Ligand SMILES: O=C[C@H](O)[C@H](O)COP(=O)(O)O
């Protein structure tokens with residue numbers, strides 16, 4: 001859908017006056033934007049952006065609104081958010097090949113949590129767009145050579161080579177086309193699931209295939225969300241996986257701006273590169289470009305909140321990003337670290353509650369628990385689990401719903417995180433350490449984590 005043309009009924013614009021056809025998020029360009037690529041060919045970058053702005057969007061406003069409605073149910077304690085996927089997605093054929101594994105593992109997690117709790121999950125992949133990475137340092141030294149760091153496949157390539165590490169604007173095109181392919185794959189999976197062609201995706205006693213593809217009317221009820229858009233649903237005691245929403249960190253604003261499109265039916269601007277963008281810990285400056293960008297779009301938005309965020313700053317960010325205090329508009333993804341979650345989180349939860357924002361509280365137990373062992377980034381499953389326990393303790397004590405989890409998981413048996421179901425020590429990491437950036441839970445660790453969450457929810 002291309003919505004850059006003047007929609008019907010738009011009054012003629014006076015020269016120089018703000019135009020309804022110019023997405024308002026464009027004003028981010030006047031503000032400082034950190035962690036942006038320095039494109040090797042700025043003129044080519046401009047041409048790529050113009051080209052992308054004319055390409056079909058990757059998501060549709062109506063679907064984005066449905067996710068917003070689903071997240072409102074999460075904020076009210078009626079559903080649980082399972083958000084997971086790669087730290088950095090691969091592009092091209094490797095990106096497509098990885099989709100089914102991730103869909104399966106994330107679906108299993110959602111199912112474990114849903115069935116223990118007997119209530120729906122809203123499932124969101126870090127998928128179909130997670131191609132850009134903020135980094136702690138601009139450079140790294142590999143085998144004695146100092147190189148620009150890998151910043152995600154939308155920007156440069158991971159190979160430790162100066163040419164590969166150049167910020168090539170053509171990569172934005174590869175990212176877009178891969179995202180389209182990934183979405184196609186997700187749609188295919190949803191149809192195969194609905195038609196019963198993927199027998200392993202059906203519970204043994206699911207209803208027989210009737211020959212009809214499901215129609216997807218939106219009647220505004222929770223049941224409709226669960227039936228049509230949840231990762232799992234309950235039908236007469238059986239569970240079935242269906243769709244998966246998409247999300248990624250809205251980091252490279254040149255790329256994201258190309259997908260800000262006007263919905264002529266509502267007059268709102270949507271970011272249609274994804275369903276739910278989030279703002280990262282390194283780019284959430286109150287007066288920065290990323291916050292201004294996210295403030296002007298109608299999507300549900302995520303915001304990472306780390307251990308050094310003070311409550312007043314978080315409240316100010318909530319004010320900017322959720323000025324109308326719309327339930328589910330904002331998901332606060334807390335990533336405090338196991339050692340600090342019990343100390344840092346309570347004041348933030350209290351301040352946000354007092355300010356009247358009905359946010360989704362989600363726990364990212366990965367990014368505050370990264371350590372280096374034997375020269376590789378890793379995470380101890382025990383620390384990941386401890387942060388989840390701490391998150392539940394804090395939210396429960398505050399009388400709030402611990403609404404979701406945000407994880408980095410792989411679709412297969414990688415050896416990137418230490419502990420149960422994975423390598424016991426640094427030497428064991430090497431066997432299948434395949435991540436492009438941060439260490440992910442493997443399939444068994446992801447299921448064990450879902451089991452822990454199911455226990456914590458069931459305990460009440
Ligand atoms: O995924 C998140 C960040 O990009 C990542 O944790 C940063 O890692 P770095 O400290 O290796 O740059």
Ligand SMILES: C=C(OP(=O)(O)O)C(=O)O
Pocket residue numbers: 087134279280281282304335367438
């Ligand atoms: C960059 C990430 O996290 P954070 O912004 O919380 O560090 C991430 O989610 O990969």
Ligand SMILES: [Mn+2]
Pocket residue numbers: 087088367408437438
């Ligand atoms: Mn990461």
